Amino acid sequence: EVQLVESGGALVQPGRSLRLSCAASGFTFDDYAVHWVRQPPGKGLEWVSGISWNSGSIRYADSVKGRFTISRDNAKNSLYLQMNSLRTEDMALYYCAKGRHGGIVARIDYWGQGTLVTVSS
């Protein structure tokens, strides 16, 4: 069974940093691209970033480019999101999501339960 378990969400002040983690199990992690998708409270879904199976291809939404960094550790079956210079508009539930194959441009087929990032002074 595919499992994606996010952690690291917290209440942080604007301008501060936070690192999210996602622990994957139930599939061969290093065969697949993985993504971060966020959902502000009561709102819709926004793709944040994706990373290919070997980290050779990484892309970001314009809204986070230059502030967020995605990375993965295939030996630990883990995905990360380093978020710097956080803004109030970054406040959301952050989901870790699995792609259908190793490239970023593919459908997402499984999602974690999310970790909540609150940005407030």
Next chain:
Amino acid sequence: DIQMTQSPSSLSASIGDRVTITCQASQDISNYLNWYQQKPGKAPKLLIYDASNLETGVPSRFSGSGSGTDFTFTISSLQPEDIATYYCQQYDNLPLTFGGGTKVEIK
């Protein structure tokens, strides 16, 4: 970026009704379209991929159609457990983009 326009934003229907949701892409995305179901407090669940293929384990009352820029998602007979918000999502190009969602309620 490819814009996904989903309608309606909400609907109310009776048990057993046929429910239809549409999604329009701002450019041709072939059939690279997903439909997700999200229940309150839960993660999205993939129902339909490649515009019309039913994900394993998903009830056959759910279906999808379309290609190019115009897509349709249908629940043939609405059940109480189908109360949720439904999203379309394109994966033809980056950034991956989602429709605004359709909240389905029971009348």
